[in-house]
Amino acid sequence: MTAIAAERERDRARPALPLTLRLAMRELRGGLSGFYIFVACIALGATAIAAVGTLSAAIQYAIAREGRVLLGGDVEASLVHRQATPDERARLEALGAVSEAATLRSMARLTDGSGQALVQIKAVDGVYPFYGDVIFEDGKTLADIRRPGAVAAERGLLEQLGLKLGDRFNLGNTPVEIAAILTKEPDRLSAGPTLGPRVMTSLETLQLTGLAQPGSLIDWRYRVKQTGAAPLDEARVKQALPNTGFQIRDRTDPSPGIRQSIDRLRDFLTLVGLTALLTGGIGVANAVSAFIERKRKVIAAYKALGASGALITQSFLIQVLIVAMFGIAIGLAVGTALPFLFTSLYGAILPVRLEVGLYPAPLLLAAAYGLLIALIFILWPLGRARQIRAAELLREEVDGPTRWPPRAFAAGSIVSAIVLVLMAIFLSQEPRIAALALAAVAATFVVFGALGYGFRALARALPRPRRPELALALANIAGPAGLTRTVTVSLGAGLTLLTAIALTDASMTAELRTQMPEQAPSHFFVGINKTEFGRFSQLIAAKAPGSELNSAPMLRGQIVALRETPVSELKVPAEAQWVLNGDRGLTFSETPPPDSKVVEGAWWPKGYSGEPLVSFESELGRALGLKIGDKITFNVLGRNVTAKLANFRTVQWSSLNINFVMIFSPNTLEAAPYNILATLSWPNSDPSGETEVVRAVAAEFPTVTSVRVRDALETVNTLLGQVFTAIRVAGSLTLLSGVLVLAGALSTVRARRIYEAVILKTLGATRRRVLIAHMAEYLILGLSTAIIASAAGALVAYILLTQVMDISFTAPPLALLQASALATIFMVAFGLFGTYRVLNAKAAPYLRAE
């Protein structure tokens, strides 16, 4: 068979693809050369978004899958302060099998009084748990702790108090025996974060301890297990228990707080990933511009051979989109793989077994964001392909490409940007914050784009230095084909973000670690019986001379209606939603608290005995849409009470003093069984004195719980540290994207740099001179961008901390400098790596080529 006949044979077997696609595939035979940075930029951003989304989906899926186990039943109805009445219990039992559990915070004390520890007690009945298994060490079972006076404790408590299996310690008024060591309880997650180790016991033993008194802060949880065929859900239980103050949730959402926190963190990290993608977009645009530049002659040849402009641009669009898809595919693959790595490293310590796998929704989202970013940054430079004329085959173009691409391309780019912004905003749980964050990112890009122009203008305006190296550096900065704008935008955006994160982290940590303990109380005492408070005060005065004891009555209750509209029918902003979710601490007072200020309305007079009144924290109250005179109905101890909003007041939360969102006029609540919450501020205390106070309180008032503020803050700090680690990692990706963009930009200017260096060498410049000229250029650009980015990052952090979070701004030099120093080093190192190749280029081949 001849070659021509063979070709005919092959041609028959070949699938008929559209011409645009055929052309694109042929062009791509050259491989991805020139597209590595493009692919890396897209892949990096897509990886971040896919990994964050997959991990959060895996967690949410695990929570949903194990909803019954985590909740302890199909539905949980919980009450604070009081047990269900026999009638309420009967209504629950009509729906299915019922299990009762009580959770509360208390103190475990050594029998000789030499030590104590804060514990989280969980008292269960004989049918607990409906779902899942409680696991104890050494094959012990729940039966071991069902006898009166027996408890199971987590190993942490044993280590803290130096106890072992079989030892006894005091709980409330009675000694209990450690009959088992608890390793896992199935429904732990739904209880939320806790402050101390778990002690599990029976409801009978709880009664023996005397901790379950009227007004005690105990959560009574009723888990209902579906026994009939009719599905049991939140709605059915709500219907059975109307207006009774029960908080009800079902297996579909066993832990709303954790779900919301994960959603928020995912949204935030997705935004940070999007910033990395946006930064990478500059690399994409640079790569496409360079690609079109390389293909000028091919495009002109196509036109000379009769191809229409549309055919050419479509084919080139397909090419770059294929490359973008390749980057996205890498991103999705790595983004799917990373959660596996995370699970293998941390899976064991997570409360649920993560089922990492392919979650289409987050992958689709990452792909969509990747594609949109690609379109935004591809279409603009690609439009210029349309402007290339066939005449270029015979003559170098006299006029450069026009500044604006054809209208359709500009419009496509802008529409993609709008779609991206809308997606980012409306897919977020908190659209307002997402919109603000995107606006800040856009502003950063605009500022640093403008800065690039500014640097160039400044370099042009400066008098020409005498030293030729500096003159060359300035000329490079001023030149239109230089690196200036790419450096300012790509490094600037990432550096601003990282500086803002570093400073926010530093300020929050400083606020928690250093500033607060000086003004804040050292201990909280919870559950002081109102009849014993006088004796309690005397004990503190005796054991802690010079200390200040502040106290407030405390109950817990939940808002059930605002302005006579049930809360379930209210649509309130996300930042105020938490006030309506579950129980809030309630108090009453004759006078406003010391660090509060009434900003609207008036405080009630002393001895007030009229209609129940309430004072609301001003920001939250206004966010809920409340006005002075509005009716607020809340449920406390099973009763609905309606109070009129008398005033708004400010609260300085960061003082850590006793503060409440709602304070009632005394006549509203003083008849209810309540306990006292007290704080101890003891500025000149020493650790042994503090321990002695806690020991004395534990001995004299066994049902009172002491919480060391430092321990509580440490828990918050640890959590905050973990969150910031995640944010830093995501933030670093933006800088990494910037570095990639920079590397790409350096490689596109390398050919020109080599030619320039060859000319300089021909004119007698030593390699040292060329090196100094380049180093000066990179140092000037890197350092000035870093300084301005640090200032911009500090400004962002300042606004965020002082205006949004109400935290004082601190700028430790190290946090301020680390990102800048890193960026300058990157810039100079990358630049000089390129220069090394420039310096080693031999002059002759380049001159011959000319």
Place this chain on the structure above:
Amino acid sequence: MQDKMIDLKDVHLTLSSRAGSVKILRGVDLAIDAGETVGVVGPSGSGKSTLLMIMTGLEKASSGAVRVAGHNFMALDEDGLARARGENIGIVFQSFHLVPTMTALENVALPLEFLGRSNARHRAADVLGTVGLSHRLDHFPAQLSGGEQQRVAVARALAPSPKILFADEPTGNLDARNGEQIMDLLFSLHKRHGVTLILITHDQRLAARCGRIISMEDGRIAQESRTLESVA
């Protein structure tokens, strides 16, 4: 009277550059009949390549009338010119301008694909056979010699069976032997297919193989002469 294959009347071209405007063509009148062979000669900067660009629609005249193969080039937009070129004109460039990522066969099939011809690859393989490259169908330009590359370029120009074949210094990047072979090829194809051949060259000896020689000077046709070829 029969329509001319190429008909230029008072064609001017002025290009603007940063240094100011430059007059490149200053009133060219030229008529070429179907099947003619015309050599365009002249020193560098005389405007001969620009004249080719005007006649192929790669460049639009600033003023004057340009009719090629029945199309009014002055009235067509960029895509209209591309279509007219694809259907009527083949161009062989001095620097070949083959697409490096495509094989010889794909390069030759390209203008046929642009025209939407269904048998593009068959036809391309046939044309490559006529230029003696049937054994090089799947070779990329970088795998071919200069002479072979120019033959691919000639095949590509001829593949859509154009009415006019333009060759811009087709031997400029070739050695003498390869140059000679390419010229023989072009003239034999002209004879076989009756295609109008316009040859831009600074080589008087090559131009002498054409039936008519146009000498360009300073953007104008300075001289026109018939050669023995035209009466042969």
